[in-house]
Amino acid sequence: MDKTVTLSVIKADIGGFVGHSGVHPELLEKAKGILSGSPLLIDFHVTHVGDDINLILTHELGRNNGEIHQLAWDTFVACTEVAKKLKLYGAGQDLLGDAFSGNIKGLGPGVAEIEVVERKSEPVIVLMADKTEPGAWNLPLYRIFADPFNTIGLVIDPNMHGGFNFEVRDLIAHKKIIFSAPEDIYDMLVFIGAPGRYAIKRVFHKANGQIAASSSTQRLNLMAGRYVGKDDPVCIIRCQSGFPAVGEVLEAFARPHLVSGWMRGSHSGPLMPVSVTNSCPTRFDGPPRVVALGFQLAQGKLIGPQDMFDDPAFDRARALCNEIADYMRSLGPFEPHRLPLDEMEYTTMPLVMSKLKDRFIDLRLSKTKS
Incomplete structure (x- = not known):
């Protein structure tokens, strides 16, 4: 019987170069050096989007494993020391705890994990965003797994025609609910249309119960009680053979949507699909970016990556993002560019x-005319 492989994507902003725009190469090299010596891992890939370091790890220890989370935490702590030496901006800002306590969740870094028994071919897309929040995945995940205008497989692939189940988290009340698509689509849209509070955490194949997607839903501000930067979420999506095709996953980003974040985490802006090379946001610290790296899993090895948005087919999406950014910026400190109170x-x-x-004068109590 094939072994179960866990794919963990863990990210943190532990120092920007320059400002909030990018990651200094020394931090990436430090992370690679630490992970390359770990006997816990089958394979790993270190990358970045904007000022966030993203650790893509494969192992056999399962989700929420303390040793894997400890390894990621130690890696981020070591990178923070390099960031402090280089006086990078916001060094260690995503590390909210003073010490690791068995699980990295609640300490600042974002985490998305899936456990799979590899199929004959196991393609996955790892999505990584900068300058936005976990709810930014709501619309793309809806398009990918519930919208036949985006994903034709929902109509013509017998293995997908039954639909998918969505686990939605209430990030304020710390509750979850399962919606079944297509039956519960209208009810689900009531909630996921409010991405500041409700976020899609996981998606499951309805027929066989297999995990189809997993995202990070950590909210830094809620954990820290103060503004410490946007959450910059990550997401893992399985593709092909009963799941959406690679092209159907990427198609969800061809029509840019507005997300919360951008400058000082306080503005709405378009989510721009870009290559890793173009993932450093500079205009008003934005607009928000999303990178998609494709891998084939083979006995836990990460074959890749393929930089999926490094494609002229997304040039029009990027051009539209710039047009939307021009309009939104023209509103300055007014809503809806600035977030609601x-x-x-x-x-x-x-x-x-x-x-x-x-x-402030209470007009109900004031005896003066107004």
Whole structure:
């Protein structure tokens, strides 16, 4: 019987070069050096999107394994020391705890993991975003696994025609619910259309229960109680043979959608599909970026990557992102470019409200004419 392989994608922003735009090569080399000596891993790949380091790991220890999470934590801590030496911006900002406590979740880094028994061919896409939040995956995952206008396999592939189940997390109340597509689509859209609170965590094949996708749903601001940068989520998607084709996964990013994040984590902007080379956001620290790396899993080995958005077919999507960015920037500090007030609670807004609280007059109590 084939062994079960775990694919873990763990990311953290532990120091930007320059500002919030990129990762210094010394940090990437440090991470590679630490991981290359680990007996826990079958294989690994170290990359980045914007100022986030992304560790793509394969092993046989399962999801939420303490040793794997400890390895990732130690790697980020070591990279933080390099970042401090180079005086990189925000060194260690995603490491919220002083020490590892058995599981990296809740300590800042984002985590997405899947366990699979490899099929005859096991293609996967690893999505990595910068300058946005976990709910940024809601619309693409809906398109990929529930929208036949994006994924024709839902109509013509007998192995997909039954649909998929979506695990949706309430990031505020810390609850989850399972929606079945297509039956529950309208109910599900009520929730996932509010990506600041509800995020798709996992997707499962309805017929056989196999994992189809997994995303990170960590919210840094909720963990830290203050603004420490956007969450910059990651996502793993299995492709082909009963799952969406590679092209169907990527097609979901051909029509850019607005996401929360961008400058100071406080603005809406288009999610731009780019290559790793072009993943360093500079204009107003943006616009937000998404990178897609493709791998074939073979006995746990990561065959790849293929830089999937390094393709002129996405040039029009990028051009449209720039047009949308021009329009959104023209609004400056006004909504809907700036996020609504309930999303601004970790910025200067509470300080301003506190300073001005005595200057607000309650019109219901005031006897003066207004």
